[in-house]
Amino acid sequence: MKIDFSGKNVLVTGASSGIGKATAIEFAQAGANVVLNYHKNQTEAEETVAQIRAEGGTAHAIGADLSQRAGAIYLLEQTRLLLGDRLDVLVNNAGTLIERRSFETMDDTLWQSIFDVNVSSAFWCSQLALPMLKNSQQARIVNVTSVAARNGGSVGAGPYASMKAAVLTLTKNFAKELAPLGITVNGVAPGVISTPFHDKLTPPEMRAKMVDNIPLKREGTAQETAYGILFLASDQARYITGETLEINGGLYMD
Secondary structure (H helix, E strand, O other): OOOOOOOOEEEEOOOOOHHHHHHHHHHHHOOOEEEEEEOOOHHHHHHHHHHHHHOOOEEEEEEOOOOOHHHHHHHHHHHHHHHOOOOOEEEEOOOOOOOOOOOOOOOHHHHHHHHHHHHHHHHHHHHHHHHHHOOOOOOEEEEEOOOHHHHOOOOOOHHHHHHHHHHHHHHHHHHHHHHHHOOEEEEEEEOOEOOHHHHHHOOHHHHHHHHHOOOOOOOEOHHHHHHHHHHHHOHHHOOOOOOEEEEOOOOOOO
């Protein structure tokens, strides 16, 4: 089965590293015109664009803070200028734990920040992209949630787990609302994936314990997650909507 995105226009948020970066590269290698969104990591985003272009692909990087509605507006405006009035695939990948904090010590500022970067960003980008998605014959939205949405997350990650659960639920609601337009909306729920996310935010001893609980006894890769995203965005998945694909090595089985 060959997944072909030749001529398709794709926007991937949070694409400067990890899952977003791998997803952007895979889409470009499958023939898509890709816009990579980044927030602070401009250097790596531009390096990824250069890599894609060197391999004959088409890619652009746009910096925008998606924890603010103004940032989402800017991103979609610039995407329209670069790709035109049609968007075929939106991947809402922007999101982070920000920092581990216990329930007892959580403050309103951090809570709201985690909400906006994980949930509001997906809502705003989907809403603002809708006019462009309507111009596609086969539009797709793929949201990146987390195994934490299923099992409550690890110590200090309660708010993050809650926000990712909200993304999972939004996926179902968006799928119902957009189905009459022929737009499918699905999600992927990565487990423990080898990315800068865990390098920065998960202590080694906690990470080792997580891996020990995975039946396949290893972390997943960003590329393995990207494969799931590309499938859900492909024509082969045209009759799938409102679903979330678990990519976790057996850590959570539904």
